Amino acid sequence: MLSWLSRTASSSIGKKVLMALTGLCLIGFLVVHLLGNLSFYADADGAAFDHYAETLDSNPLLPIAEIGLLVLFVAHIALALRVTAQNRDARKKGYAVRTDHGARTPGSATMMLTGLVILVFLVVHLAHFRLQKAEGVSMAGLVRHELGKPLGAGVYVVGMIALAMHVSHAFQSALQTLGINHPKYTPLARKFSLVLGVVLGLGFATFPLYVFFLGGNA
Amino acid sequence: MSAHGSSDSINLTLHVWRQSGPEDKGGFEVRRLNGVSTHMSFLEMLDVMNEQLVAEGREPVAFDHDCREGICGMCSLVINGQVHGPIPEITTCQLHMRHFKDGDSIYIEPFRAGAFPVLRDLVVDRSAFDRIIAAGGYVSVATGNPQDANALPIPKRNADLAMDAAACIGCGGCVAACPNAAAMLFTSAKVSQMALLPQGQPERDRRVLAMVQQMDAEGFGNCTNEFECMAACPKGIDVSNIARMNREYLRASMCSAEGA
Numbered sequence A: 001m002l003s004w005l006s007r008t009a010s011s012s013i014g015k016k017v018l019m020a021l022t023g024l025c026l027i028g029f030l031v032v033h034l035l036g037n038l039s040f041y042a043d044a045d046g047a048a049f050d051h052y053a054e055t056l057d058s059n060p061l062l063p064i065a066e067i068g069l070l071v072l073f074v075a076h077i078a079l080a081l082r083v084t085a086q087n088r089d090a091r092k093k094g095y096a097v098r099t100d101h102g103a104r105t106p107g108s109a110t111m112m113l114t115g116l117v118i119l120v121f122l123v124v125h126l127a128h129f130r131l132q133k134a135e136g137v138s139m140a141g142l143v144r145h146e147l148g149k150p151l152g153a154g155v156y157v158v159g160m161i162a163l164a165m166h167v168s169h170a171f172q173s174a175l176q177t178l179g180i181n182h183p184k185y186t187p188l189a190r191k192f193s194l195v196l197g198v199v200l201g202l203g204f205a206t207f208p209l210y211v212f213f214l215g216g217n218a
Numbered sequence B: 001m002s003a004h005g006s007s008d009s010i011n012l013t014l015h016v017w018r019q020s021g022p023e024d025k026g027g028f029e030v031r032r033l034n035g036v037s038t039h040m041s042f043l044e045m046l047d048v049m050n051e052q053l054v055a056e057g058r059e060p061v062a063f064d065h066d067c068r069e070g071i072c073g074m075c076s077l078v079i080n081g082q083v084h085g086p087i088p089e090i091t092t093c094q095l096h097m098r099h100f101k102d103g104d105s106i107y108i109e110p111f112r113a114g115a116f117p118v119l120r121d122l123v124v125d126r127s128a129f130d131r132i133i134a135a136g137g138y139v140s141v142a143t144g145n146p147q148d149a150n151a152l153p154i155p156k157r158n159a160d161l162a163m164d165a166a167a168c169i170g171c172g173g174c175v176a177a178c179p180n181a182a183a184m185l186f187t188s189a190k191v192s193q194m195a196l197l198p199q200g201q202p203e204r205d206r207r208v209l210a211m212v213q214q215m216d217a218e219g220f221g222n223c224t225n226e227f228e229c230m231a232a233c234p235k236g237i238d239v240s241n242i243a244r245m246n247r248e249y250l251r252a253s254m255c256s257a258e259g260a
């Protein structure tokens, strides 16, 4: 009945469109996540950040949002693994000498690698702040505790470098995949993609750097 | 300094891929080639090498070529890791030896993609492209005699874009240069040249669905928008064609009755 839909979704273009859509939703989540986290800097004792965390937590719709987020990640990663495996098979035998023609970027050439680093980061991140979350525990205190450790801060900074590189290619790539290409806007979108990657990466990286080097705001 | 004492001739060390057939493992053969005139084309240089091989009673190196003026799309080769060599927007047959220096080592490999199996030495089978075209890359109505120039108004911009897409000579360099061995630039150029013109409209949805399906069936990779194809393309085909094909494909899949 819906064979046309599954045919579309499993085609080369269809898979990339689904990656683009899930990726763009994840970028949207990251923007909101970063804006929310900025409340960490609002006061010295972390009360604003704790209040933000509690408000989120007490929202009955939070579990639904979390499931949505999980679906986005799982779909994006499953498609990424499938697409990357197919792409490897498509070449069969590689070149003895390989010189790029100059169009690849550090971001575009490392999407699977940066994606996997983000995945590792994600596991650590959820272990820190999703699994240790509990009634009466200060979220700001938890952040200061985990990001004050050298390993904790290190994992966050490396994860955010990977994120910056991933998004710097991803945003404009997703537009191209969706067929959104225009002589007036595409050159801007390419630049914006780089800016977006750097802003998200740097923005999130300020938290481990601030906590680790300046001891946080307590 | 070259062996002939003239800057018009250079000595080279060639590392040429040799493979006796599709099943053979293949490997590089290293050959010195002295006194190569810098006025030669790359393919003429290979001709000279082959004359020497024949004189030695050995099999010449098989490589594809036909027009030798950059219009037929037959020549191929990956030269020192670059499709059609180091100069942008030319084919291998248009590459001249003046771009190489005395004493250079040159690695010469066939286009590499699972969908382009090596037949022999540097010759690969690119008939996967023919099958993509046969799936829908044509207009089936007989167009008859040329009509009056202004009978069929076409915006200048569309005419230009269609002409640019039609510049594709189907050499397969995009596949060879793509990190994923994807055939998106070729297929999208062929989809675009017809999607942009009135004659292409009646079969527009059917065409893009069939051509993409055939492209996938041939085992080409998925596009990750690295744009190496465009940088390697001897005709400078633009990746905006790929965006157009993605658009056409989504429109035909999701909004047309085709393939229901």
Ligand code: HEM
Pocket (backbone or CB within 6 Å): A016, A017, A019, A020, A021, A022, A023, A024, A026, A027, A030, A076, A077, A080, A081, A084, A111, A112, A114, A115, A116, A118, A119, A166, A167, A169, A170, A171, A172, A173, A174, A175, A177, B223, B224, B225
């Ligand atoms: C918050 C995290 C992430 C965001 C915001 C994100 C975003 C994106 C976007 C927008 C694209 C472009 C899709 C397209 O052009 O069609 C993309 C591509 C890709 N992503 Fe992610 N992604 C994330 C996490 C991951 C993870 C965890 C992995 C792997 C385990 C991954 C692997 C890939 C790969 C391999 C590509 C393909 C490269 C390409 O097509 O351009 N990503 N990502």
Ligand code: FES
Pocket (backbone or CB within 6 Å): B064, B065, B066, B067, B068, B069, B070, B071, B072, B073, B074, B075, B091, B092, B093, B094
């Ligand atoms: S031989 Fe015809 S394009 Fe090179």
